[in-house]
């Protein structure tokens with residue numbers, strides 16, 4: 001069965017997931033399903049709410065990070081992450097997303113990012129560390145609780161400011 005993607009070995013990154021057919025912008029590329037709950041954040045953990053981390057099943061955890069990703073994230077009705085094309089994807093192109101689209105903080109990649117994109121920010125970071133402009137670029141393609149965490153942080157900051165006055 002052709003799902004539209006497959007795992008391939010690559011020289012640079014060991015392995016990655018590649019499209020076997022073209023995808024249009026907005027098209028769902030991979031449907032996520034939660035495999036199991038995790039008790040903490042780690043390199044393959046997907047954050048699915050402010051406090052909850054899971055491991056996705058299938059090839060979803062094999063999708064590599066890019067600082068200029070082909071896909072974004074949409075929370076599906078099962079609470080898992082689907083990958084949705086935010087740029088046209090040709091058959092044979094690697095399917096990528098930005099780890100910052102799914103995790104508020106990313107603390108476990110000490111090495112330099114090797115995504116090779118023009119917009120590479122040098123290190124794989126979480127949503128917390130993205131510049132505002134990049135967050136705006138990803139509008140509509142990130143896990144919704146990341147926006148909620150930001151809103152809560154702003155509200156808390158404003159409350160502290162008001163308190164000091």
Ligand SMILES: [Zn+2]
Pocket residue numbers: 066067068113114115116117119120121122123
């Ligand atoms: Zn990069």
